[in-house]
Amino acid sequence: MTRVGWSWRLLALLTALATVVVAWHWHDVVHPDWRIAHHARNLLFSHRALHVYADDVDAQMGPLALVFSWLPRAAYLVLVALSAGLVVLLGARCSGRRSPGVVGVLGAAALVYPWAQLAWKGHADDALVALGALGVVAALRAGRRWWALGAFAVAAAAKPTALAVLPVLLADRVLLVAGAAVLAAVYAPFATVDLPAFLKAGRGVMHTAPGSLPDIIGAKRFHRPPRWIRPTEAVLGLAGSTSGALRGRPVEGLLLAFTARALVETNPAPAYSIPLVAWSLALGERRLRLLVLAAASFWLADLDLDGGSGWPRLICLLLLGYVALRATLDPPATRRPARSG
Secondary structure, eight states, X not given: OOOOOHHXXXXXXXXXXXHHHHHHXXXXXXXXXXXXXXXXXXXXXXXXXXXXXXXXXXXXSOHHHHHHTTSOHHHHHHHHXXXXXXXXXXXXHHHOOSSOHHHHHHHHHXXXXXXXXXXXXXXXHHHHHHHHHHHHHHHHHTTOHHHHHHHHHHXXXXXXXXXXXXXXXXXOHHHHHHHHHHHXXXXXXXXXXXXXXXXXXXXXXXXXXXXXXXXXXXXXXXXXXXXXXXXXXXXXXXXXHHHHHHTTOXXXXXXXXXXXXXXXXXXXXXXXXXXXXXXXXXSOGGGHHHHHHXXXXXXXXXXXXXXXXXXXXXXXXXXXXXXXXXXHTSSOOOOOXXXXX
């Protein structure tokens, strides 16, 4: 891959350090999601390893994220926070811009606090999916097809939501088939041991929260997610990323896919908007509206959880989805000739 400019590297370093400082401010606060990951990782390293999702349905993260949580909490926090710098570097490779410019600097600044939340709350799964998706796009644009498969494998092993990243590999049928095989290989052992329990866990565990879209359209509050939530998220995610891949705009397609997923989620958690902020860095300056809307959806989710109205967040996500759709339907982006690698 081509080297990124010094300005991008400096911005990545500053972003990583700032994220560590912000995340460390919360190092003595043990979030419930960290406890879930900690408990599930103990199951993963026991004789009940393949029953981890049956025994702990709250563990909605992939095996790689559970393995990552084996680290001491301080090391976990610092490593996830430092990876914000990698987001900036991968964003630079995806955007193809020689320097970050004003919007790139704003995007990196907007990433610091949200990414710090992933670190101290125990969401290495979401961080690895966001990084893996950027890695896939960056590797494909550099002609490094097997690097792209490796990046997808990281995302797939981190969280099942990586299914929505799979269509980015559409340009190469061999990679697409290999990516699907990787995804199946990661989760098939757990599914074959206890399929009913695995499917029950896959339905999701977050109760329908006030202000979420399912709540507004009539789902019962504080109950488990309706059965249509996960299939709808899967279909919308695949449709969004497929449209982006077919138009030569994979990052825009990912934004569209994960915006749709965030929109129909039963819990208006800020974590669902953090990858959107990260991927906005890969778009370049002319996508300023996407960056602003992605960052706004994160902060509005925080207000929603604090008891505010859910409508501002939903309207923001609808606008973000509309702009992402328009960006995805732009004339196909010019691609570089691919090299074997």
